[in-house]
Structure formats: C-alpha cells, structure tokens
Amino acid sequence: MLTSGSPAPELELEDTAGQAWRLSDLRGAHSALLYFMRSTSCPICNRHVRDLVAQRDRFAADDVRVLIVVPEARDVGLAWKTDRGIPFPVLVGSAGTAHESVGLTRRVFGSMQQSGTVLVDPxxxxxxxxxxxLPVNSYDKKGIIAAIDVMRSRASH
Known part of the structure; x- marks a missing residue:
C-alpha cells in the first residue's frame, strides 16, 4: 500500500466512457480522493460511496475531486454509476486492475480484492x-477529513 508523504504513482485509468484518465492531469490544479471499491456489488462499499456523495459539497469547497475506482469492466461500472446516480467519475483499470497499481490486493488462498482510499494533493x-x-475498515472518513484539514492549513500559509 502507498504511504503518506510519498509521490503518487502515475495512475492511468479509463472512465466509463472509455476516455483515458491520468492522475497527473490534476497535478498543479486539484487534489484527488480516489475510493477503490472492493466491487460494485459490495453493500458496505456502496454505503461508503453514499457517504462520499453526501460529503461532496465539503470536498468541492476544499477543491478535492472525488473519483470512484471499481475493479469490474467499464460496462459494469457505467451501469452501476447510472443506476445509483453517482455524480463522480467512475474509473476502471485500462490494463490489469487499478487496485493492484496502488497495492490493494492480498494473496490469501488466491486473490482477495481489497478496498481503500488514497488522497493526493495538487x-x-x-x-x-x-x-x-474487510470493507468496513476501508473508508477512513476521519483520517481523510484530517488530511484535508492539514492540506487546507498548509495552503493558507
């Protein structure tokens, strides 16, 4: 898993329309909060996404772009986004899984998909x-808010 204070990897993903998306495209302009879902069918992950949607005004006020990353194919991600009215971009891996690119896979009797969050500053x-x-532990809301507060205080100095 990635560590705080280190440079973000160059993530190259696709949105649900098939358009290329790069984390570096936000550099210098916006922060990014990426929520990596275990799967679009995970009820706990969906609850976390509902909370992100409920917090969207706060994230927007702090210029944090929220992005949801799903391990499924683009068509599944699009159907999920549409069915639930998700206002954020939904991203999928363009080669392999996006989760692996940030260290969110665990090998125990095969492969078990992990979920989690990554906040990257501008x-x-x-x-x-x-x-x-376990998805119940993947969304550290207090940690995310605290990190955003620190970023805001650094920006005002």
Whole structure:
C-alpha cells in the first residue's frame, strides 16, 4: 500500500466512457480522493460511496475531486454509476486492475480484492492512504477529513 508523504504513482485509468484518465492531469490544479471499491456489488462499499456523495459539497469547497475506482469492466461500472446516480467519475483499470497499481490486493488462498482510499494533493504527494481487506475498515472518513484539514492549513500559509 502507498504511504503518506510519498509521490503518487502515475495512475492511468479509463472512465466509463472509455476516455483515458491520468492522475497527473490534476497535478498543479486539484487534489484527488480516489475510493477503490472492493466491487460494485459490495453493500458496505456502496454505503461508503453514499457517504462520499453526501460529503461532496465539503470536498468541492476544499477543491478535492472525488473519483470512484471499481475493479469490474467499464460496462459494469457505467451501469452501476447510472443506476445509483453517482455524480463522480467512475474509473476502471485500462490494463490489469487499478487496485493492484496502488497495492490493494492480498494473496490469501488466491486473490482477495481489497478496498481503500488514497488522497493526493495538487503537487502529486499522497496525503492519506488507507486500505483494508474487510470493507468496513476501508473508508477512513476521519483520517481523510484530517488530511484535508492539514492540506487546507498548509495552503493558507
């Protein structure tokens, strides 16, 4: 898993329309909060996404772009986004799984998909990274808010 204070990896994903998306495209302009879902059918992950949607005004006020990353194919991601009215971009891996690119896979009797969050500041530095095998532990809301508060205080100095 990624660590706070380290440079973010160059993530190259696709949105549900098939358009290329790069984390580096936000550099210098916006922070990014990526929520990596275990799967679109995970009820706990869906609850976390509902909370992200409920918090969207706060994230927007702090210029944090929220992105949801799903391990499924683009068509599944699009159907899920449409059915639930998700206002954020939904991203999928363009080659392999996006989760693996940030260290969110665990090998135990095969492969078990992990979920988690990564907050990257406008300079491309990871300010919060948290992953978990159990989805109930994958969304560290307090940690995310605290990291955003620190970023805001640094920006005002």
């Amino acid at each position: 300079d491309g530095i990871i300010r919060h990274a948290h992953g978990a095998t």
